[in-house]
Amino acid sequence: MEKTDVNAEKGVFNKPMGRLSFLKYTGASAAATGLLMVGCRNIWDEVMPPGHTMAVDLGSGDIGVLNYAYALEQLEAAFYTQVVDTPYGGMTAEETQILKDLKYHEVIHRDFLKAALGSKAIKGLTVNFSSINFSSRDSVLNTAKAFEDLGVSAYNGAGKLIVDANYLLLAGKIVSVEARHAATIRDLLNPKSADFAGDDVVSVDKGLDGAKTPAEVLKVAGKYIKDKLDASHLPKN
């Protein structure tokens, strides 16, 4: 498992996309370009020792869990920032308002966690959205659905890893907003259906939403993050 991840990471560095082609590929607007360039410097402006990957250690204890949340919020914030900067054709007024709100909320979550973590915060991560077609409503909304459901299951699974009840409460304040997002996006995809809390995500027998371990979450989220995240020091239970 670890070995596979390391190899995948090496693959990224063996064939680094030039900064220009990367930006062209993502079709970023001027504002997003600045953001991405700042992010890119994290990788391309640092000297990479041969044979070493630059894993970002999330840390241990409650700080590690908060950094884990910070990493996911960085991903979501970057995603909605680009969605708003490069809207797909035919985006309705309601969809525009919703996607802007989601950008605001996720950026606020990201910046709050960064401020709360202070000097213990991990660095700004570089995202990889090459698999997302930002000009396609279907691609954008289905990615949003995946990110929101993933976020909900990540916070739900991380709650038990937190020791300090104040941090647990903070996670609770954020996760329900992610769940509100998830339901809204799902309703945009299939209005007035049962999908907002569909049987694919809420268990039929117990009525429970998803709960995933950091390893399960990062396996999915990692596809969209260029940096390798080291979650090995996070609490296990």
Add this chain to the structure above:
Amino acid sequence: MNIYNILEKIGDLNSESSPKSRRESIFGLGSVGKSIALAAVPFSILATIPAVGKAGNTKSITDVLNFALTLEYLEYEYYDMGVKESSLIPEEDRAIFEQIRKHEDAHVKFLTATIKALGGTPVTSPKFDFTAGGAFKPFSAYGDFLALSQGFEDTGVRAYKGQAGNLISNNDVLTAALQIHSVEARHASEVRRLRMKNGMDPMNKGWITGSSRGTLPAPTQAIYDGEDNVTQGGVDIKTITTYSVDAITEAFDEALTSEQTLAIASLFIVK
């Protein structure tokens, strides 16, 4: 054991605001008085109740689960009555409420089984009056049905959030409670937007802006009080973002204590 005994065990209430005296103060009033009481009670008891979620608070896990079970009884019975009332819910909206009813039913069964597994005794369901003494007509007026549904779901989200800290010692129960918590938030989002779509609250979003109850009637304000908080974990969010205060408040949902929750739910519980 009824919910007031549970409340007494959870709440660490002092003698002056015992469940009995508060119950009498609420149910001694007529329906108009009840409406006023719903808005006023949380303020009057706020000063006397301990904050939930603080480390060191040791509530019984089964008491917390019985508190949650009572809320689920309320929600399940509400949706069951609504779905069974022919000509209340338009055909195009039925899938939503059948799904919500299914979840609340599953929550009742799951919590009952969990309480038993932990060696506790599940509370029995209180008797409910969803008209709150005649103030609402949820089973004949669809607008009322949606309004109370939003109120119950937004309350449920805040109630579960407020109990998370009391479950921190039991990983399995905490995780399950969080998994219910986010389902309630999905319900809340859907119902809020359904009210927007149906023109009952054209500005309504899936999330809560400030402490606004939107077009819900005034007696529901206690459900939204405190949602305008902009300080999280000691950080004044206004100082770290250029986004609006509305966006800041939307980005974080706030908790309710068990006492605040029961003050809201009590309106619909028959003595």
